[in-house]
Amino acid sequence: MSAAPTAYRPLNPRRILVLARHTFTQLVRMKVFYFLAVFAVVVIGANFLELPTDHLPENAGTEILYTVKNTSLGCMSIFSLVLAIVATGLLLPKDVEDRTLYTILAKPVPRLDYLIGKWLGVVALIFVSLMAMTLLMNLVLIPHTSKVMQLQISAAEFAGASAETKAKIAEDVRALGPTWNLQAAVLVTFMRAMVLAAVALLLSTFSTSTLFTAIVGFLILFIGFFQADAREIYFGKDSGLAGKAASGIMTVILPDLQVYNLIDAIVEGKFLKAFDLLKVIGITAFYCVTYLFASWLVFARKEF
Amino acid sequence: MEPAVEIQNLTKVFRPQMGGRPVKAVDQVSITIAPGEVYGLIGPNGSGKSTTMKALLGLVAPSSGTCRIFGADSLAVDSRQDVGFLPENPYFYKHLTGAETLAFYGKLCGLRGQSLKDRTTELLELVGLTEARDRHLGGYSKGMLQRIGLAQALIQEPRLAILDEPTAGVDPIGSRQIRDLILSLKERGITVFLCSHLLEQVQEVCDRVGIIFRGRMIREGRLDDLLAIEDQTEIILRDAPPDLLEEIAALVAARQGAELIRSGRPRTTLERLFLRETVERENP
Ligand SMILES: Nc1ncnc2c1ncn2[C@@H]1O[C@H](COP(=O)(O)OP(=O)(O)O)[C@@H](O)[C@H]1O
Numbered sequence: 001m002s003a004a005p006t007a008y009r010p011l012n013p014r015r016i017l018v019l020a021r022h023t024f025t026q027l028v029r030m031k032v033f034y035f036l037a038v039f040a041v042v043v044i045g046a047n048f049l050e051l052p053t054d055h056l057p058e059n060a061g062t063e064i065l066y067t068v069k070n071t072s073l074g075c076m077s078i079f080s081l082v083l084a085i086v087a088t089g090l091l092l093p094k095d096v097e098d099r100t101l102y103t104i105l106a107k108p109v110p111r112l113d114y115l116i117g118k119w120l121g122v123v124a125l126i127f128v129s130l131m132a133m134t135l136l137m138n139l140v141l142i143p144h145t146s147k148v149m150q151l152q153i154s155a156a157e158f159a160g161a162s163a164e165t166k167a168k169i170a171e172d173v174r175a176l177g178p179t180w181n182l183q184a185a186v187l188v189t190f191m192r193a194m195v196l197a198a199v200a201l202l203l204s205t206f207s208t209s210t211l212f213t214a215i216v217g218f219l220i221l222f223i224g225f226f227q228a229d230a231r232e233i234y235f236g237k238d239s240g241l242a243g244k245a246a247s248g249i250m251t252v253i254l255p256d257l258q259v260y261n262l263i264d265a266i267v268e269g270k271f272l273k274a275f276d277l278l279k280v281i282g283i284t285a286f287y288c289v290t291y292l293f294a295s296w297l298v299f300a301r302k303e304f
Numbered sequence: 305m306e307p308a309v310e311i312q313n314l315t316k317v318f319r320p321q322m323g324g325r326p327v328k329a330v331d332q333v334s335i336t337i338a339p340g341e342v343y344g345l346i347g348p349n350g351s352g353k354s355t356t357m358k359a360l361l362g363l364v365a366p367s368s369g370t371c372r373i374f375g376a377d378s379l380a381v382d383s384r385q386d387v388g389f390l391p392e393n394p395y396f397y398k399h400l401t402g403a404e405t406l407a408f409y410g411k412l413c414g415l416r417g418q419s420l421k422d423r424t425t426e427l428l429e430l431v432g433l434t435e436a437r438d439r440h441l442g443g444y445s446k447g448m449l450q451r452i453g454l455a456q457a458l459i460q461e462p463r464l465a466i467l468d469e470p471t472a473g474v475d476p477i478g479s480r481q482i483r484d485l486i487l488s489l490k491e492r493g494i495t496v497f498l499c500s501h502l503l504e505q506v507q508e509v510c511d512r513v514g515i516i517f518r519g520r521m522i523r524e525g526r527l528d529d530l531l532a533i534e535d536q537t538e539i540i541l542r543d544a545p546p547d548l549l550e551e552i553a554a555l556v557a558a559r560q561g562a563e564l565i566r567s568g569r570p571r572t573t574l575e576r577l578f579l580r581e582t583v584e585r586e587n588p
């Protein structure tokens with residue numbers, strides 16, 4: 001008589017996927033994607049910066065590579081963090097206000113699935129946008145890298161450098177181009193946005209307005225960047241057990257975003273070690289699970 | 305048979321977070337609805353109708369008392385497989401079309417593929433929105449939204465439909481359509497629990513009604529029984545000539561204790577009953 005029995009237990013992947021896909025389309029049709037267009041223009045604009053052609057110093061043209069990478073990753077950071085905080089902060093209050101939440105929770109949908117679905121929807125949107133931006137960044141970076149390469153090699157030839165030196169120069173320039181390392185930096189950017197989206201979700205389970213969620217979200221983001229320094233100052237290296245505990249609690253409640261700073265090092269051309277990447281993945285997973293769980297604790301008791 | 309709805313001594317107190325005094329929205333309300341019945345809860349605004357329904361759906365937790373749907377506790381997720389809910393003044397996702405809306409809710413209930421498609425088409429047909437299936441809900445009228453809401457509530461073929469003010473804000477034609485829909489649900493054997501402050505509607509569709517006022521259940525019973533005036537008897541005649549009526553009046557007058565109050569069409573309305581039980585009770 002009634003529909004085929006579904007699994008009523010929480011964490012049903014199909015149901016979560018339905019909610020995530022729905023959230024994704026909802027956000028796309030809310031035109032949040034227009035941020036993307038602005039970004040694309042900025043990056044393409046960087047493309048029109050001219051390469052210096054006369055008076056070739058030692059590392060001619062490499063600044064342009066730094067500029068492209070800096071503007072691209074900077075834009076990605078801003079875009080992903082704003083989207084994570086604002087879009088997530090919009091979703092719950094909107095569902096409550098429009099009473100769509102009633103109709104969803106009146107279906108056999110566990111509240112945990114609803115939360116994870118919303119979060120995944122935002123995360124998917126961030127992922128897709130970052131993918132598009134990465135593509136654009138690489139498209140700009142590839143011709144620039146080969147141009148710089150040409151310039152430097154011909155300068156070296158002019159100075160009568162050996163084949164070895166030329167190989168070394170080529171390698172150095174390549175390291176500044178569209179490397180796997182650089183793609184990993186995007187991944188780290190993405191993971192940081194995942195954490196912030198989870199923070200915003202937690203905030204929106206007890207906040208009464210999107211504005212509050214956004215303001216507190218950005219505050220937490222700001223604190224996150226400086227938290228490790230603050231901990232150092234307050235608790236010092238050799239504080240007692242209480243100091244260590246307080247410092248530990250602080251890292252859980254407020255995410256320590258300094259671990260994500262390796263993005264900057266990568267832009268500088270430093271090599272990202274597999275261990276560091278794994279560490280970031282682990283920390284991201286820890287924060288996401290913690291904040292989603294905390295959101296559920298609040299949301300499960302909530303009345304509408 | 306297991307009741308479709310069993311609310312026992314439900315009390316709900318809302319405690320404001322920032323001080324203020326607690327609000328007792330529902331006070332010791334018990335309602336039992338048999339399968340197949342159409343039950344109407346009536347009461348003025350703020351009397352606790354929506355809160356009772358939300359408790360039955362597990363959207364608010366009872367302060368005390370229990371709510372069950374076909375024997376399953378309302379706080380458990382599996383109780384919701386058998387119930388469809390149309391909230392008060394619903395707004396659905398404006399970015400979806402009618403068909404997409406039904407598909408979304410269907411998928412949440414575990415429907416998929418061809419059976420979901422068939423069900424969507426069937427329900428759009430039932431609520432008369434086949435033409436509007438590919439239009440965005442942003443462009444729907446209030447009556448259309450209410451009907452897509454009803455279709456959404458029925459997507460997984462629940463045995464119970466809970467409708468909060470299904471005709472509020474809908475024009476007379478729209479509300480007639482909704483009334484007819486409720487009657488067709490009844491024909492299909494679906495239990496309906498609706499609430500309203502539009503009494504005529506309730507009178508037309510409900511088998512049983514409860515009157516709730518300030519969170520308390522004041523009267524409850526079969527509509528026919530509630531509307532009957534206990535110490536009066538109605539004789540309905542067709543084509544009675546005036547002299548027959550005079551004869552009857554004379555007969556009654558001759559009899560001790562009996563009295564002819566009025567001839568014509570003696571009738572109370574649900575509205576009169578409602579006012580007597582609520583506003584007139586307030587200032588005795
Ligand atoms: N979430 C809530 N928090 C505080 N008070 C509430 C809440 N929901 C309802 N109330 C109060 O409970 C009472 C009953 O409301 P409601 O059930 O919506 O009435 P009705 O549906 O009959 O108009 C009202 O006084 C209302 O202000």
Ligand SMILES: [Mg+2]
Pocket residue numbers: 350353354355392468
């Ligand atoms: Mg109400």
